[in-house]
Amino acid sequence: MSILSIYTSAGRAVSLSKGEERELKTGKVYLTGGGCGDPGLLTLKALEVLRDCDVVIYDSLVSEELLERTRPDCEKIYVGKRYGSHAMNQPEINALLVEKAGEGKTVVRLKGGDPYVFGRGGEEFLALREAGVCCEEIPGITSAIAVPAAAGIPVTHRGLAASVTVMTGTAAEKDGQDRLQMDFETLARLEGTLVILMGMHHLQEISDGLMTAGKDPDTPCAVIMEGTTGRQRCMRTLLSQLYAEAVGQGFTSPAVIVIGAVAELELFSEKDSGSEWQQILRRTDEWELGLILKKPLTGITVGATGTPHFVQKLSAAFTEKGADVYDMGFMEIRPSESSLPDLEACGWLVFTSPNGVRVFLDKMKQERKDLRILYGERIAVIGPGTAAVLEEIGIYADYMPEIYDAAHLAEGLTEKILAEQRDGHKDKTPAVFLRAAQGSASLPLIFTEKGIPFVDYPIYELEIQQEKCIASITKEPDYIVFGSAMGVRAYFEGMERAGFVNTKSRYVCIGELCGEELKRHTESHFLTAQESGVDSIVECLCEYNAMAET
Numbered sequence: 197m198s199i200l201s202i203y204t205s206a207g208r209a210v211s212l213s214k215g216e217e218r219e220l221k222t223g224k225v226y227l228t229g230g231g232c233g234d235p236g237l238l239t240l241k242a243l244e245v246l247r248d249c250d251v252v253i254y255d256s257l258v259s260e261e262l263l264e265r266t267r268p269d270c271e272k273i274y275v276g277k278r279y280g281s282h283a284m285n286q287p288e289i290n291a292l293l294v295e296k297a298g299e300g301k302t303v304v305r306l307k308g309g310d311p312y313v314f315g316r317g318g319e320e321f322l323a324l325r326e327a328g329v330c331c332e333e334i335p336g337i338t339s340a341i342a343v344p345a346a347a348g349i350p351v352t353h354r355g356l357a358a359s360v361t362v363m364t365g366t367a368a369e370k371d372g373q374d375r376l377q378m379d380f381e382t383l384a385r386l387e388g389t390l391v392i393l394m395g396m397h398h399l400q401e402i403s404d405g406l407m408t409a410g411k412d413p414d415t416p417c418a419v420i421m422e423g424t425t426g427r428q429r430c431m432r433t434l435l436s437q438l439y440a441e442a443v444g445q446g447f448t449s450p451a452v453i454v455i456g457a458v459a460e461l462e463l464f465s466e467k468d469s470g471s472e473w474q475q476i477l478r479r480t481d482e483w484e485l486g487l488i489l490k491k492p493l494t495g496i497t498v499g500a501t502g503t504p505h506f507v508q509k510l511s512a513a514f515t516e517k518g519a520d521v522y523d524m525g526f527m528e529i530r531p532s533e534s535s536l537p538d539l540e541a542c543g544w545l546v547f548t549s550p551n552g553v554r555v556f557l558d559k560m561k562q563e564r565k566d567l568r569i570l571y572g573e574r575i576a577v578i579g580p581g582t583a584a585v586l587e588e589i590g591i592y593a594d595y596m597p598e599i600y601d602a603a604h605l606a607e608g609l610t611e612k613i614l615a616e617q618r619d620g621h622k623d624k625t626p627a628v629f630l631r632a633a634q635g636s637a638s639l640p641l642i643f644t645e646k647g648i649p650f651v652d653y654p655i656y657e658l659e660i661q662q663e664k665c666i667a668s669i670t671k672e673p674d675y676i677v678f679g680s681a682m683g684v685r686a687y688f689e690g691m692e693r694a695g696f697v698n699t700k701s702r703y704v705c706i707g708e709l710c711g712e713e714l715k716r717h718t719e720s721h722f723l724t725a726q727e728s729g730v731d732s733i734v735e736c737l738c739e740y741n742a743m744a745e746t
Contacts, residue, residue: 223297225324227317229310229336230254233424234346235261237337245334250301253292256667257308257450260523264504266304268558269531271296274663286316290323297329310338314364314393338362340391343423343452347430348462351389356457359388365395365402365453376401384409389456396449400439406455411435416459421451427520432459491518492738497673499524499701501683503551503658506730510677513734524668524676527683530657531555532633537653540569542628543616544595544609548578548602548639552631553585555656576627578605581729600727601707602636610646625649633657634682636709658682665690672700675723677733679706681713688717704737 226245231237238246246252246265254263256276263272273292275284284292296303311317311333324331340362344351351360363378376398383390384406395402396419407413413436421429433441435455493514499522500510507525514521529551536559539545547553560567570591577583577593579600586593595612597604613626626648629639633654643650658680669690676698678684684705691698703722705711711724725736 222300223303224330224332225293225297225303225305225320227305227311227320227331227333228307229315229334229338230258230262230306230308231337231424232309232339232342233257233259233422233428235259237342237424238262239334239336242334242336245302245304246306248302249304251296252304252306253289253296254306255308258306260504260507260525262306264508268529268555269562272528272661274661276663276667286319290320293320293324294327294329297324298327307336308339310336313338313340313362339423339450339452340393343420344391344418344454344458346424346428347418347420349418349420349454349458350461351391351454351458353458353461356461357387357389359386360391361386361388362391362393363395365392365398376405378402378405380405380409384411389454389458392453392455394449395453396442396447396451399442399453402453403435403438407435411455415455416457418454418459419447419451420454421447423452426515427522432462491516493741494518496520496675496737496741497522498737499668499671499673499676501525501527501668501677501687502679503527503529505551505554506679509730510679510733513730514737517734517738520673522668522671522673524671526661526665526668526686527680528659528661529555530659531559532653532655532657535563536560536565536655537628537651539565539573539628541625542573542651543624544574544576544613544627545570546576546605546609546627546629546631546639547582547586548605548629548631548635550581550585552655553577553582556630557589559655576605576609578602579727579729600729601638601709603638603642606639606642610642610648613648614646625651627651628653630655660686662690666694669694669696669698672698674701675704675737676701677704677737678710678714681710684710684713684717704733706733 226249228242228245229239230242231239243265246262247267249266249270251271251273252263252266253273253275256274266272275289275292293303293305305311305317305320307315307317309315311320312335317333321331321333340360341351352358361383363383365376365378392402413434415435417433417435417438419431419438419442421427421431429447431441431445431447438453496519498514498519500507500514501524502510504525507523511521511523532555536556547556567589574594575586575591576595577586579596583593583596595609597608609627617626627643628651629635630653631639634657635654640650640652665686669687676687678687703714703718703720704725705714705722706725706727708724711722714722723736723740725732
């Protein structure tokens with residue numbers, strides 16, 4: 197009987213004992229570290245498996261941008277666990293991994309940081325081995341080291357700290373109560389750096405416990421919130437003031453706590469005579485420097501909702517203008533499982549979103565349809581964003597309405613089709629709609645009213661990820677941007693279920709349909725971008741913010 201192997205992150209095969217031998221399922225699971233905030237910190241190997249996997253099962257701290265690296269047909273399952281709220285408990289996650297691998301699928305279990313640093317990756321590995329599922333761990337950059345570094349704090353430094361201890365600040369249930377599992381007597385005697393992850397909800401207990409155990413109240417400390425992202429904030433203080441200052445300055449999870457002499461260091465602020473930027477800082481007074489650094493949306497927070505592609509583009513555009521962007525995307529694209537219709541039998545291919553074009557091109561590849569079959573086909577698009585996705589592969593739209601919505605697309609296109617029919621062109625079905633299952637009713641309605649046949653092919657379906665929707669609801673940025681009426685409904689229905697009322701955010705939407713849906717849910721004034729594009733949304737908000745400041 198052959199000896200089966202489980203492969204480790206280092207590529208070493210670990211042989212199972214004879215008592216553990218069993219037939220491996222055809223699928224495989226990769227326990228994958230997603231890094232700590234900045235999606236650019238993902239390893240090349242993690243990127244490789246993400247691009248090729250059938251299923252990704254991911255946690256709450258995983259960047260939406262990482263999920264964008266997967267195939268359009270990849271199944272995405274959220275199993276995030278945050279303080280006081282678990283989408284799925286650990287035994288259920290273990291069972292889900294085994295189930296998906298048992299279906300013969302390649303599964304990426306995507307975790308924030310490193311799977312084996314307080315990520316319960318070891319438990320999942322053992323559960324998979326027990327079930328006879330092949331598993332491989334791909335290390336990730338842990339926030340315990342990278343987040344302090346991003347704030348200019350090395351966790352070890354000659355003369356200050358020769359060692360580093362990493363702890364979790366979460367509580368474990370004992371005797372029916374949540375109690376911190378920390379040996380304060382031992383931790384207080386350590387001379388190196390203490391790094392605490394997931395400790396913000398017990399920060400007062402941690403600081404009080406260390407001082408009671410003999411830790412010097414004047415020990416330098418730091419808290420880095422949302423490290424390595426554009427929203428990173430760092431606070432430096434003393435142990436005796438740690439809790440009060442963190443609360444006073446609004447520091448919350450996710451954050452890394454650093455206790456020890458290195459917390460006083462701020463390496464990237466040291467003067468560098470050869471640095472052009474440092475020379476500018478030295479010869480520029482504070483008022484002038486403010487003018488250099490200020491962007492139109494500096495100091496403004498924006499919540500981006502919608503599909504992953506939309507959230508990604510929106511985030512990049514707002515970040516460029518200086519805003520801090522919250523990922524509030526909770527809509528998922530599910531490509532249709534049915535084959536594409538006979539495109540050559542249709543006169544016009546009609547696209548109503550960039551997502552529709554992307555899914556269409558992916559289905560063309562999956563069904564091994566040559567792009568040359570589109571030769572001679574005419575293409576209509578709803579707006580510039582949809583046209584731009586086609587232009588990336590050298591296809592240019594034949595028609596686009598002046599006003600970018602479904603009603604104007606239908607009105608303009610039907611006029612063109614009726615003119616063609618008057619000229620005797622009636623040999624094909626006039627149009628095929630390649631769009632979301634939840635697309636606007638105005639497109640088929642206007643075609644029907646004018647007696648023009650069409651094929652309405654739902655090329656994808658939009659689904660609401662309820663757990664992510666709930667997680668987004670309690671965020672209260674200055675502005676929340678909606679790209680669709682469906683997103684508006686899901687957001688406000690989620691707030692109603694949660695019993696939460698957002699009294700701080702102002703809403704921004706695209707077009708009349710999205711605006712009409714907002715009116716049904718709120719009496720608050722909101723902003724409307726007239727064109728359905730990211731640039732139009734950003735311009736709308738920049739103009740409003742400039743007026744508000746004056």
